[in-house]
Amino acid sequence: MNIQNYEISDIKLEDYPKFCDAFLSYAEDENGKELTDYELEKWQEDNYEKFSEMILEELR
């Protein structure tokens, strides 16, 4: 599933590059529908590498 308009919270620089507290707190699917908390969690688990890239992108 592709997501858009996402929001990542709790990116703490102290534990770079793990960012173990960071989490996807908001996102919408391709149709603009808001993902539930369970869906957010699942997306993060299923797309671990992509999520790490997104964090780094936010920091740039």
Add this chain to the structure above:
Amino acid sequence: MKDRPNYYAILTSEVRYDNSLTPNAKLLYAEITALCNMNGKCTAPTSYFTRLYQVSRVSVQKWLKSLDDLGYIKRVVKYKQGSKEILARYITIVNKTSIKKLTDNTNINITNNNITYSNTIKKRKEKFLEEVYAFNDIDKSTLDDFIDYWIEKNPTGKKMKFEMQKTFDINLRLKRWNRNNFNKNKSTSKIDYQISEYLKGKELL
């Protein structure tokens, strides 16, 4: 049942009547006070709360973040000196009233060091403003009216009106805005204003 502390929980009036907090976040706060009463500080990991309340990890993280952001709790992470190895993590309850008293009489600044980088609505709004103001051949008041209209947030506050359109080409929208004189409704009659509002509504459909 073993995981559930028998100690009483505290829900302060500040937290209880804070409209920015969800009821679940308030419940979590009470749970944390119970754990703090038992151990002095709350060392329970996020997974403990997810199991306890049978909710997703993200939900617990959101509640913790909201409590932290509003200054009701403090999430502490202790690192081994000179490394990124975590020695301890715990949550403490912050007594906001006593902090206020302290800061009222001194120059102590309490800051939240937890940085949140996100693709927030604020960021998206700034981008939108930048793109609209790039049309410098159109007078500023028109652009301002256009912006005011399209940045209105939805009831959840997560999206702006322009983001809720199936398509949104600023150039085309601005042209139509000018053509329909949407921004001139302030100086026109009530009927003109109502027609203009009707057209705006129609455009949204």
